[in-house]
Amino acid sequence: MSCRxxxxxxDGVLTDTAIYHFxxxxxxxxxxxxxxxxxxxxxxxxxxxLGSLRWILQKGGVSLSxxxxxxxxxxxxxxxxxxxxxxxxxxxxxxxxxxxxxxxxSGIKIxxxxxxxxxxxxxxxxxxxxxxxxxxxxxxxxNSKPDPExxxxxxxxxxxxxxxxxGVEDAQAGIEAINRAGMKAIAIGDAAVLNGALKIYPxxxxxxxxxxxNV
Ligand code: BG6
Ligand code: MG
Numbered sequence: 001m002s003c004r005x006x007x008x009x010x011d012g013v014l015t016d017t018a019i020y021h022f023x024x025x026x027x028x029x030x031x032x033x034x035x036x037x038x039x040x041x042x043x044x045x046x047x048x049x050l051g052s053l054r055w056i057l058q059k060g061g062v063s064l065s066x067x068x069x070x071x072x073x074x075x076x077x078x079x080x081x082x083x084x085x086x087x088x089x090x091x092x093x094x095x096x097x098x099x100x101x102x103x104x105x106s107g108i109k110i111x112x113x114x115x116x117x118x119x120x121x122x123x124x125x126x127x128x129x130x131x132x133x134x135x136x137x138x139x140x141x142x143n144s145k146p147d148p149e150x151x152x153x154x155x156x157x158x159x160x161x162x163x164x165x166x167g168v169e170d171a172q173a174g175i176e177a178i179n180r181a182g183m184k185a186i187a188i189g190d191a192a193v194l195n196g197a198l199k200i201y202p203x204x205x206x207x208x209x210x211x212x213x214n215v
Contacts, residue, residue, distance in 0.1 A: 010114035012170035034060030046171030048144035089127035095205025148181035
């Protein structure tokens with residue numbers, strides 16, 4: 001296949017925000033008296049805010065009204081925004097900028113497919129917003145990863161057919177979403193935890209343009 005676009009996830013792929021989502025969910029779970037650890041959090045990577053809250057509530061055998069769910073989601077998000085308040089271009093993972101530059105020089109489009117409603121803010125703070133050819137708006141996505149919707153929205157916005165797109169993800173739900181979108185999946189993380197990707201790398205810095213052209 002000839003690669004015409006690379007569509008990146010944000011949290012945990014381009015920057016270290018995945019850990020702050022975990023801290024904020026962990027604080028909320030602690031307050032609710034629900035056990036929640038990093039192993040549980042693997043299930044929540046890539047999952048949207050409501051889906052994540054419901055996963056935690058279900059683990060604790062708790063069911064709430066939608067008004068209470070909204071209140072807890074607001075609390076979590078306020079805490080998350082406080083935790084990422086310090087973010088600057090220094091928080092961009094090493095290797096992202098050289099890879100973006102190489103993609104641009106090769107005429108390969110760059111997209112973003114994050115489940116986060118804070119994604120536009122985060123990429124702005126990282127100083128890379130203008131480098132995306134298209135950013136899928138999570139506010140317009142109904143079905144969270146592992147549904148392919150956000151990746152398909154990104155491909156449409158880029159004007160590139162899914163078979164010519166590569167998706168890059170750190171979440172199991174995200175890898176599944178890429179595969180279900182009919183794209184090629186590349187994973188960032190631990191091969192013992194993540195399945196279903198064509199290639200797996202420890203971090204973005206390990207990915208070369210040649211790798212992407214040969215997927
Ligand atoms: C994903 C993260 O990118 O975005 C999840 O992996 C997070 O951990 C989800 O819950 C939704 O983010 P937000 O910022 O809209 O609450
Ligand atoms: Mg992620």
